Amino acid sequence: MPSTAPGPSTVPGPVAGSEEIRLQLRSWPEVEAYLAHCRGVIVPLGSTEQHGPTGAIGTDALTAEAVALEVGRRTGVLVTPAQAFGMAEHHLGFAGTISLQPSTLLAVLHDVVLSLARHGFERIYVINGHGGNIATARAAFAQAYGTAAARGLPGAERLRCRLANWFTAGPVMREARDRYGEREGHHATPSEIALTLHLEPSLTAKQRPLPEAAPAGPIHGPEDFRRRHPDGRMGSDPFLATADDGARFLELAATALSEDLAAFLGPEGDAG
Incomplete structure (x- = not known):
């Protein structure tokens, strides 16, 4: 386990077509070598929940993973497998929703962060696709800091986590407002559905006009x-x-979050 390597470096840079940024397709020696020059990692976090009568149940996980992989390709930062189950208790009245209780999600994220920190990762960048995860994720980060210090993990004092919600990135929100106005709404939004249509063309067959939705x-x-x-x-x-x-939203989200990640991994990222 690396214990004396320097803190996080700058972003590695865009990867070549044959270079793999998905952690699950790397070997452990390759990850150890990666850690010698970069201590950052991207964790996609989503949810498996209803998205209205025409939206895919996996919308939040699909979109978070897609944005994370695009950010990884642009920056060269490794991307972990997506955590597809989130805190979606309020959606359990609809068939197909699978939810973790807040305490369960907190434990999962806490253990993910601690596992990564043990190997020497010091900047954990979580790209989130579901608003219901936000409070729990931040609580998990706070708990992980304390646990890392209590266990005396190397680099515990340098460990930092950042939650990046792709759907609240400034350019994404402005684009959604310009395109859809008040009809963007707050759940099963056209912006997130658009991204799933870009990722999985078969979902277009589900789309149809719907009556006006109940307000938030x-x-x-x-x-x-x-x-x-x-x-x-x-x-x-x-x-x-x-x-x-959807292609436009992916471009805007990936650009904004790549810039944010670069700042997070840079010299001033300790304040993140």
């Missing part, structure tokens, strides 16, 4: 969500989405 409001559990939002949407019109829109 407070949520008090899965039964209450189903009652207030009977088809699963929150103020959104996913029929506006196109695959071309």
